Amino acid sequence: MTHESARTSPEVSPTVEARLQAVEAQVHALQMGLRQARALFHDAPQAALLVNAQGRIVETNAQATALLGSTAALLQGRPLLNLFPPTAHSACTALLERVFHHRSPEGAELQLVGAGGQVLEVLVAATLHPSEGQEPLCQLMLTDVTAFKAAHQVLLDATQAQERDIQLLTVKLRQLGEEFRNVMLLSEGELSTTLTRAQNFLTLYERQTDLDERRRSLRHAATAVQQTQGLLDSLKQYMQARTIRARPQHVNLTRVLREVLKDTADLRLDRDVQVSHMPLPSVVGDSRVLHIILHEYVANALKFTRVRSQARLHVLVKETDTEHWIGVEDNGVGFNMRQKEQVVDLFSRLHPSELYEGTGLGLAVVRSLCERFGGRAWAEGKVNQGATFWLAWPKTPHSDGITGVS
Incomplete structure (x- = not known):
């Protein structure tokens, strides 16, 4: 007996009729929900794959096919590991095993072979989707972070270079400080020596009575003063040379x-x-x-x-x-x-x-x-x-x- 005949038959009670209508509404709602879910999956702005427990691709969305440079027909039934370089196979297998075994969301950062054979850096978020009466499927959401990783590496390299420059700058500043202290200490000693020599000859000059001896003492004192002036001039030249802005x-x-x-x-x-x-x-x-x-x-x-x-x-x-x-x-x-x-x-x-x-x-x-x-x-x-x-x-x-x- 069809639903139509059940509705028109005088033997069908109003209660059965109401139940049939409720079931039809539920079926319609489920169909609408399924279509909406499939639309959300296929039109999602993020690459997504559905994979079975055997590690084969069941379904892909538009973003995933674009990321992989392929088509849904070519990807369907293909082993998931074929999408990853050999170096990432063990990590990918372990990820799937954890999802299907623990039935909890998992994540990993893996390399993926994208369109044109380009190796991409991707974040993988894996979630188990059990279906009543059907084998559970694992949904993989793929986020391409290649550009971010490249930018991060550039920033890291620049930071490390700056740290090296700062270390070199610190060493140079320390050397400058040490050299400057040495120059000042040695200059103090040199100036003290020449000025003391000049003072000693002038003191001797005051005590001497012989004209030739006094002239000799004055010449020595003048020489010591000239040496002092020469040292001051050299120090000035030294400081000027050290502060040249090249x-x-x-x-x-x-x-x-x-x-x-x-x-x-x-x-x-x-x-x-x-x-x-x-x-x-x-x-x-x-x-x-x-x-x-x-x-x-x-x-x-x-x-x-x-x-x-x-x-x-x-x-x-x-x-x-x-x-x-x-x-x-x-x-x-x-x-x-x-x-x-x-x-x-x-x-x-x-x-x-x-x-x-x-x-x-x-x-x-x-x-x-x-x-x-x-x-x-x-x-x-x-x-x-x-x-x-x-x-x-x-x-x-x-x-x-x-x-x-x-």
């Missing part, structure tokens, strides 16, 4: 050498000085820094060639794959190579101050400025056979970015 640009070293020779012209007065140089390169650096370095090298060579009837200065040039080497060679008094490490130390003097003026700060400034740009400074020499002071300047210099720190 402006890297292409620098013609021939032009810099020409300016240096002009600045040191007074040191060559009434002397026979021959200056020559090989073809000098253009380098990337700060012109003021390079001027200070070459000025110190030339002035140093002129000072230690005063004992020669004819002084010879020759600027050498060498080149490596990464550096330009510039050397100022002289025929002066030279030095013992066992003392080469002391040449560029603060306040270091290898020759008597009575014969050769200077504070020992200049070459230390040169070393610091070279190191600030990734360069090097050193010297070679032989006693009474001259010396060569070298500058190795990188072809791609770098400044530490800290004013006054080398």
Whole structure:
């Protein structure tokens, strides 16, 4: 007997009729709910898969097929593991086992082979969907976090680079502080020595009666005062060099050498000085820094060639794959190579101050400025056979970015 005949039959009671209508309403509601659920699944803005206990794909939505670069027909019945690279198979299998065994939501971060074979980073949220009378299915929601992971890695790399820079900056600042304290302590000692010498000769002058002795004492006192003034001038130059705000640009070293020779012209007065140089390169650096370095090298060579009837200065040039080497060679008094490490130390003097003026700060400034740009400074020499002071300047210099720190 059909439902229609049951309705029209006079033998069907009103109660049965009402029950039949209620059942039909429930069936209709279930069908509508099923259609809505399927529509929500297929049109969901997030990639989703339904997988059975055997690990095979039962159904996919539009976002999942787009993510995987395939179609629902090709994906249906396919092993889920085929969507993941071999390195993720064990993690994916373990995820499914936990969901079907514990019947609780699970999650994992896995790699997925997406459209075009691209390996994607995805967050997988797995939930069990039991169906009465049917085998339960696992719903996998896939969230592509590849771009987020890439951005996170960039941020992590940048953070680590900043941390390294901060550590280097901290070390440089500590070195600067230590060097500054050393300079101040050594300067105090030097100033105390020269001023005490001047005071002693002036005291002696007051006690002396012989005119020649008094003149001699005055000359010694004047020399000590000049040494004091020289030290103060060197300290001023040191502080100026340490606070240069570098402006890297292409620098013609021939032009810099020409300016240096002009600045040191007074040191060559009434002397026979021959200056020559090989073809000098253009380098990337700060012109003021390079001027200070070459000025110190030339002035140093002129000072230690005063004992020669004819002084010879020759600027050498060498080149490596990464550096330009510039050397100022002289025929002066030279030095013992066992003392080469002391040449560029603060306040270091290898020759008597009575014969050769200077504070020992200049070459230390040169070393610091070279190191600030990734360069090097050193010297070679032989006693009474001259010396060569070298500058190795990188072809791609770098400044530490800290004013006054080398």
